[in-house]
Amino acid sequence: MAPSRSPLLHVFLVAPVVYLLAMVGFPILYNVAMSVQDVTLRNLAQLVRPFVGLDNFRELIGDPIFRKVFVNSLAFVGVNVAGQVSLGLLAALFFAESFAGAHFLRGLLLATWMLPGLVVGALWKWMFASQYGVVNFVLAALHLIREPVHWLSDPAVAMASVMIAHVWYIMPFSMILIAAALTAIPQDLYEAAALDGAGPLARFRYVTLPALRPTLLAVACLVTIYSMRAFDMIFALTQGGPLDSSNVLPLLSYQFSFQQFKFGMGAAVGTFAVVFVLAVAVVYVRTLKQDVRA
Amino acid sequence: MSIRKLLAGLAVVSCLMASEAIAQKVITLWHPYNAETDMIYYGIKTFNESQKDYRIEARLVPYTQLTAEMIKAVATGTPPDLVTLNDPVVASFASQEQLIDITDRIKNSKVINLSVYFKGPQISGVWEGRRYSIAREVNTLALYYNADLFRAKGLDPDKPPKTWAEVRAAAEKLTDPAGRVFGIGFCAHASEQSTFQFLPWLWQAGGSINRLDSPESIEALQFWTDLVQKGYASKDVINQQQNDVTNSFMAGNYAMAVGGPWELPRIQKDAKFDWRVTTLPVKDGKNIQASSLGGFHFAIPKGAKEIDGAFRAIEFMSTPAIFQDGWRSGLMAPRSDVEIKAPLWPKAYAVFREQMKYAIQRGPHPQWPDLSRPIQIAIQEALTGVKPPAQALKEAAQKIQPILAKQPL
Numbered sequence: 001m002a003p004s005r006s007p008l009l010h011v012f013l014v015a016p017v018v019y020l021l022a023m024v025g026f027p028i029l030y031n032v033a034m035s036v037q038d039v040t041l042r043n044l045a046q047l048v049r050p051f052v053g054l055d056n057f058r059e060l061i062g063d064p065i066f067r068k069v070f071v072n073s074l075a076f077v078g079v080n081v082a083g084q085v086s087l088g089l090l091a092a093l094f095f096a097e098s099f100a101g102a103h104f105l106r107g108l109l110l111a112t113w114m115l116p117g118l119v120v121g122a123l124w125k126w127m128f129a130s131q132y133g134v135v136n137f138v139l140a141a142l143h144l145i146r147e148p149v150h151w152l153s154d155p156a157v158a159m160a161s162v163m164i165a166h167v168w169y170i171m172p173f174s175m176i177l178i179a180a181a182l183t184a185i186p187q188d189l190y191e192a193a194a195l196d197g198a199g200p201l202a203r204f205r206y207v208t209l210p211a212l213r214p215t216l217l218a219v220a221c222l223v224t225i226y227s228m229r230a231f232d233m234i235f236a237l238t239q240g241g242p243l244d245s246s247n248v249l250p251l252l253s254y255q256f257s258f259q260q261f262k263f264g265m266g267a268a269v270g271t272f273a274v275v276f277v278l279a280v281a282v283v284y285v286r287t288l289k290q291d292v293r294a
Numbered sequence: 295m296s297i298r299k300l301l302a303g304l305a306v307v308s309c310l311m312a313s314e315a316i317a318q319k320v321i322t323l324w325h326p327y328n329a330e331t332d333m334i335y336y337g338i339k340t341f342n343e344s345q346k347d348y349r350i351e352a353r354l355v356p357y358t359q360l361t362a363e364m365i366k367a368v369a370t371g372t373p374p375d376l377v378t379l380n381d382p383v384v385a386s387f388a389s390q391e392q393l394i395d396i397t398d399r400i401k402n403s404k405v406i407n408l409s410v411y412f413k414g415p416q417i418s419g420v421w422e423g424r425r426y427s428i429a430r431e432v433n434t435l436a437l438y439y440n441a442d443l444f445r446a447k448g449l450d451p452d453k454p455p456k457t458w459a460e461v462r463a464a465a466e467k468l469t470d471p472a473g474r475v476f477g478i479g480f481c482a483h484a485s486e487q488s489t490f491q492f493l494p495w496l497w498q499a500g501g502s503i504n505r506l507d508s509p510e511s512i513e514a515l516q517f518w519t520d521l522v523q524k525g526y527a528s529k530d531v532i533n534q535q536q537n538d539v540t541n542s543f544m545a546g547n548y549a550m551a552v553g554g555p556w557e558l559p560r561i562q563k564d565a566k567f568d569w570r571v572t573t574l575p576v577k578d579g580k581n582i583q584a585s586s587l588g589g590f591h592f593a594i595p596k597g598a599k600e601i602d603g604a605f606r607a608i609e610f611m612s613t614p615a616i617f618q619d620g621w622r623s624g625l626m627a628p629r630s631d632v633e634i635k636a637p638l639w640p641k642a643y644a645v646f647r648e649q650m651k652y653a654i655q656r657g658p659h660p661q662w663p664d665l666s667r668p669i670q671i672a673i674q675e676a677l678t679g680v681k682p683p684a685q686a687l688k689e690a691a692q693k694i695q696p697i698l699a700k701q702p703l
Contacts, residue, residue, distance in 0.1 A: 041390035044369045130530055131474050131547060153533040155678050241484040242532045243674045258362035259485075260663045261386055 028274055034267035041261060056268040066269070069240075069247045073228070073273075076163060076248055080227040081220050083167040088174030088219065089212070093204075095175075096182050106179065113172040121236025124165040128152050128237075152238050155245040162234055162246040169233060170226055174219045181215035182208070214287055221284035228277050249273045321350045321603045322374040324364075326357040326590075331559065333431070333620040334378075337611045344610070348603040350376075364595070368392055373595035376604040378430055381418040382486065382656040382666070384591050388421035389660030394594040394601060396608075397425045405609040414587040414655040415628040421658060427591035428608060429628035431620050433554045434585045434653035435494055436645055437461075437575070438540075438561070441568035443468055443475065443549040454572040458498075458517060461550070461575045465526035468549035477526040479548030481536045482518070482673050489656070489666040490586045491536070491552055492518070492673055497584035497654060498577045503665060503703060506672070506691040507684075513577075515683035519676045532677050543569075554588060555646045558624040558639050571642045573649045587653035589628065626650060661697050668693040 035056055037049040060066045095106040112120070127134050128151035139145045151161040185208065193203050231250040234240060240247030240255070247255075249269055257266030327334045338350045353374070355363045361383055367373040379387065387393050400406055406428065408416060415429035441451035447467045455461040465477025481491045495518065496502070501511030521527040528548075531539065536553060543551035544565040552574070561569055574585050592608045594601055610616070617627035621634045626646060637643040659665060668690035675686040 041365070041368055041387060041392050044365070045371050131528065132545075150529045153530045153678075155680060238533060239484060241674065242678055243484070243671065243680065258365055260667065261365075261661075 031267050031270045031274065034264060035271045037264055039263035039267070044263065052264070056264040057271075060265060060268050060272075065244050065247075066252065068244055069249060069252045070272070072159060072244070072246070073248045075159065076166070076230070077224050077227045079163045080167060080170070081223050083163070084171050084174040084223045085216055085220055087167065087171050088178050089216070091171065091175040092178040092182055093208075095179060106175070109172045110176060111172075112169060115169075117169070117230075117232030118236045120165065120169045121233040124161070124168075124233075125152065125237055128161055128165075153242055155243050158238055158242060158246040162237055165237060166227065166230055166233060170223065173226075174223060177219050177222075178212065178215060181212050185211045214290060217287045218284060221280055221287065224280045225277055225284075228273060228280075318346060318349050319600055319603055321348050321376055321600045321607055323350050323352045323376040323378075323607070324355050324360070324374045325352060325378045326355055326360050327378075327623075328354060328356075329559070329623050331623045333616050333623065333625060334611075336619045337616045340615075341607055341610045345606075348600065348606065350607055367595065371597055373597045375594065375598040375600045376607055377593055377595055378590040379427060379593050380486075381415070381429070381587070381589055381591055382658070382662045384419055384427045384593060385421050385658035385660050385662060387593070387595075388424075388426035388658075392596050393426040394596060394598065395424050395426060396428070396594065396605065399605050400425055400428065403609055406612050410629045410631045412628055412630055412650065412653075414653050415589060415591075418587070418655045418658055419591055419593075421660070427593035428612065430590045430592050430611060431617075431625035432587060432589035432628045432650065432653070433556055433624075433626055434587055434646065434649050435491060435552050435554055436571050436573055436585070436649045437550055438543055438553050438557075438569060438571050439550045440543070440546065440548075440565075441570050443546070443567075447549075451568070451570065454570070455550075455575055456572075457575050457578045459578050462517075462521065462526070465521060465550065466524070469526050471525070474547055476528045476542075476548050477550060478521060479527060479534075479539045479542055479551040480518070480531055481534060481539050481552070482532045482677055483535045483538075484532070484670050484674055485535070486663075486666055486670075487536050488532075488673050489669050490588060492669065493654070493656065494552075494574050494585045498574070498580065498582050500577070500580050500582060503669075503694070504698060506669070506694065507688045512684045512687055515672065515676050515687055518673070519683050522677045523679065529677070532674050555624040555626060555642065558642055559622075562639065571645045573645055583652040585649050585653045587650075587655045589625075657703065659703055660701065664697050665694050665703075 033047075034049075036051060036053060038052045038055075039049055043049045091106075091109070095102050115123075130136060130148040130150045130153065133151070135151065136145065136148045139149070150157060152158055189207050189211075190203055193207050198206065229250055230248060231254070234246060234248060234251055235254075238246045240251045244252075249272060253266045253269035253273070255266075256262045256269060323338070325334050334352070338352055342349050360378075360380070364373070364377060364379070364387070373392075384393070400408060411429065412432065415432050419425050419427035419429065437454070439451070439454055444451040444454075444464075447470075449464055449467060455464045461478065468475060468477040482488045492514070493503075495514040496511055499510045499514040499517075501508055501514055505511060518527075522529060522531065528542075534542070537557075539548065539551050540553050540557045540560065542548045543553070544561060546567065573583070576583055592611065594604045594608075598604055612629075614627075614629075614632050617629065617632045618634060620627060621637050621643065627634070634643060656662060656666070672683075672686035672690040675681040676683040680686075681689075
């Protein structure tokens with residue numbers, strides 16, 4: 001490399017590294033540090049606080065509410081990934097057909113994804129209301145239910161309601177990513193397959209799906225990350241209740257820190273979530289690399 | 295006049311204004327009141343006009359975010375000079391030395407005379423014998439009811455239920471599944487709000503937070519549970535905040551609803567029926583009058599720059615003129631000597647004034663959120679049928695006993 005270029009090169013290298021360290025590295029390290037300290041309002045403004053090792057984590061794992069919320073989070077992420085990849089794929093395939101208004105409607109669908117989570121939460125809270133909500137009204141009109149379903153106040157149902165709302169909320173984003181990948185599949189592949197006698201199903205199975213594989217994986221990773229950080233919508237919809245049946249890790253972390261004044265516990269929950277998201281992010285980056293190679 | 299002269303004149307004027315601005319010190323105030331009728335706006339305006347030394351600059355922080363914003367301010371060392379705090383969290387901040395001790399300032403104050411304050415709001419501001427806050431306004435819970443629905447079901451709206459048995463009987467009569475009417479509504483939301491709403495019943499039954507697993511305490515939760523399980527109250531009460539409960543009342547879906555005076559302006563505007571308020575019932579055979587005390591306190595956070603100014607503002611806001619203005623938005627004076635002249639909603643005012651005599655404060659306890667949370671969980675467990683009230687409260691008692699052992703209420 002020519003030495004004359006190196007000073008500027010260093011600037012361009014240093015700037016993003018400094019940015020990442022300050023904006024991403026520091027908060028994560030600070031959070032990890034807090035999760036092994038005894039943090040109170042009194043010492044909140046200081047950096048050096050009593051070290052308690054893994055006490056916060058021990059207390060957390062011993063807490064049945066945390067165990068419940070951890071399982072909730074896994075279920076929430078799992079259902080979101082399955083729901084959004086499959087529904088996103090279906091919607092993308094549907095709008096890839098040429099019919100009047102296909103592009104416009106696809107764009108319109110994306111509008112839901114652009115709404116703030118608090119608005120989406122408030123919207124679904126109305127729709128899920130057991131006495132006057134539109135969901136129960138429609139289900140009753142179709143004679144599918146006799147008694148109103150308590151979407152948000154029945155501990156057995158609340159998680160499902162939150163999942164439905166969140167899949168609806170984020171699905172258009174998955175759809176757009178998949179739709180973009182669909183247009184990138186060369187048409188001659190389909191023509192060649194058709195000439196070889198492949199029907200629509202076989203074309204989907206042997207052309208579309210393999211070509212979409214890296215995209216679907218990437219979407220799955222992104223949806224995992226989006227679902228892991230779901231906070232505002234659930235906050236507006238149920239605040240994690242009833243009885244933490246719809247609570248997830250980020251919300252629990254907030255409750256520990258800002259409602260219970262248990263900052264160390266809140267940070268420990270955050271550390272759990274960071275480790276989880278980091279693992280998924282590694283998978284995502286590897287898929288991206290494979291994507292480039294392919 | 296030439297342009298040049300005009301510009302010169304403007305320059306002189308702006309210099310004068312600038313020098314005045316420098317001389318005037320700014321008191322930053324955080325508060326959660328978004329209703330323009332709230333007395334805080336009248337207070338700020340008249341305070342700023344009444345003297346030249348200080349000017350209050352207010353920042354509106356949403357009610358649910360206020361505690362979180364204060365925690366962030368503590369973490370970053372950038373607190374306001376003055377803040378309004380919900381009464382049970384005062385002890386959380388005071389016990390961690392995050393509020394300025396105002397004991398001596400109050401003692402020397404010519405404006406604030408503690409002896410005329412109600413007992414509840416007096417106690418809330420004290421931690422280990424020192425005072426850290428003073429009540430800005432108080433509220434308590436009473437029973438709203440829809441007189442039209444009472445008449446429709448053959449009940450006398452002039453004789454509202456006065457005991458638990460009467461409340462239950464009225465709720466049964468008023469419940470009308472076809473008309474989508476529930477007899478009664480209350481807030482069992484998983485937050486401080488449900489503790490606030492449940493404690494009156496706990497105290498009326500003769501129970502206490504110290505003995506959550508006593509038969510009296512269990513009776514209180516059993517009463518709520520029966521109302522929900524018999525269908526006299528909606529199962530949705532566990533997911534409704536207090537304002538949602540009032541919404542359902544105003545929509546005619548709840549014939550009775552437990553609520554505070556702060557709801558009066560809204561009910562006045564939106565409830566299209568003959569609405570009334572009565573004091574909370576007493577338990578048959580016990581006859582203990584009780585309700586919860588709510589409200590906000592003024593406190594000066596540690597790290598405030600204008601402590602003298604902030605205290606002057608507190609004194610100013612504790613005068614009868616400001617309290618008179620408070621009732622416009624349904625806020626009650628913490629001082630027993632302040633009678634609202636020609637109050638809006640005079641009948642409701644009389645009821646809440648009467649109810650205030652029996653309002654009990656929550657805490658003060660530095661770990662109040664840790665005491666409150668198990669109560670919220672027990673309420674939700676019982677109302678959803680996950681656990682019977684006795685078991686739910688027994689487990690709640692087990693959770694709070696170690697905390698109370700370290701630091702009694």
